[in-house]
Amino acid sequence: MSNTEAFKSQLIEGQTYKKDFIIMGTGVLEGEPIQNAQIKVPLKTMNRHGLIAGATGTGKTKTLQVIAEQLSLKGVPSVLMDLKGDLSGLAQPGELNDFIQNRSDVIGVDYNPMGLPVELMSISDEKGVKLKATVSEFGPVLISQILDLNDTQQGIIALIFRYCDTKHLPLVDLKDLKRVLQFITNEGKELIKKEYGQVSSSSVNTIMRKIIELEQQGAERFFGERSFDVQDFVRQEDGKGVISVIRLTDIQSTPKLFSTFMLSLLSEIYETFPEQGDSDQPKLCLFIDEAHLVFSTASKDLLEKIEAIVKLIRSKGVGVYFCTQTPTDVPESILGQLGLKVQHALRAFTAKDRRAIKKTAENYPISDFYDTAEVLTQMGIGEALVTALNEKGIPTPLAHTLIRAPISRMDILSKSEIDALVNQSVLVPKYNEDIDKESAFEMLEQKLQEVEKAQEKSTLPKPNIPKPRTRVKEEASLFEELSKNTMVRQLGRTIFRELTRGILGSFTGRRR
Ligand SMILES: Nc1ncnc2c1ncn2[C@@H]1O[C@H](COP(=O)(O)OP(=O)(O)OP(=O)(O)O)[C@@H](O)[C@H]1O
């Protein structure tokens, strides 16, 4: 049997699937693409996460685009963290040329240029659906992380959340958080001392200063109402999965906000999605381009949380894909969990590069057909070494793959195309409506005053008789109060989550 035949028979044997799959491209041997040697990834294992790595300009982002497109065509929605702003083109058809026609012919796929359903989103001033979260939803651990607090300061934040939880004080935005901080060192000082002990005012001042710094980085646009419901990521249009492109180009200078935001999204998805069990396709896939930005700024604590949630989230049918230059950008504990690996070329300029290449090669399954380290430096643009998990969950043999071309535009949208897309969005009216922050603040203010008055009145200590179902009653009356108007209903969601959330506590340190 010739080498080519042996290669093809290994592929066919390893990649004959009973259920649906996506086609990534075709196998390449000795530098030549092989006809009828398609490299496939079963949808069934696409909740098992993945990595897209390679030197700059080798085709990582286009690979991400191809995977998101193919998933969309199968009805699977995805979320793309677009840090360079080069993914909006997914909404418009690609352009056929000779290069792409030849590529498609040799891969054995039709090239049907097509724009996919895209929803543009942002956590800043970029156009699109404004993704927001309230401070209460964000939780004490993430707030501490984003503010870079030490243990003592974290303790104060934990105290504030506990206090606001028990008193049903809504923390909507950073202004609210500052107000409560002020309260615990001013008018509420004695009360807090009695319940929780002395709070250091110099620590409170430091926290205040850090909140102001965070506001100056633009974070106040992110904190507030209406908070995003992650179910809105899971949508179809004409049977195609909607691709939510989160535009994060203006956030590169504030990577901490980005990594914390990402963890908050993951925990929110984990919290709210039901267990999926054994399923033939993922419910949602999340792609993080330029993922090194997440990891390079994350503390050990945050990394552990990301690692834990990445492990757990796949049972909800959610696959997470990291796109970065070298696999070593991703912590080992996460690398070990990744099922699909798409490794584009690496460049060997220095001795350090060569060591990195050797190390990278060692991390891939041994191949009967390639010297992995050699192929790593020789692959062309839009080619990659691919290994996936087959339907049984076993890694497929490593295959040098000519990746198919995206069917959508390989360039960005124009300003007017972006405007048109945003104008036709059904989510923009839902989330970009201006909710009156003042009324939330007034509610907080009023509640703080009530707490203080109640404290003044209660001179005699009350006997401590346990009251069954109090919490339920409290919640019920709270909901009566909360259902009165939209603003308050929104707040209700914030508070309700505080009360009902269980497991999230283990991720964001929320207390019940
Ligand atoms: N699958 C593909 N089919 C056709 N052309 C491709 C493909 N992949 C990459 N290219 C070509 O290579 C160029 C660079 O690809 P891409 O932007 O994906 O690189 P990258 O690895 O993400 O780079 P960077 O590290 O700078 O973000 C594309 O603009 C495109 O012209």
Ligand SMILES: [Mg+2]
């Ligand atoms: Mg890129």
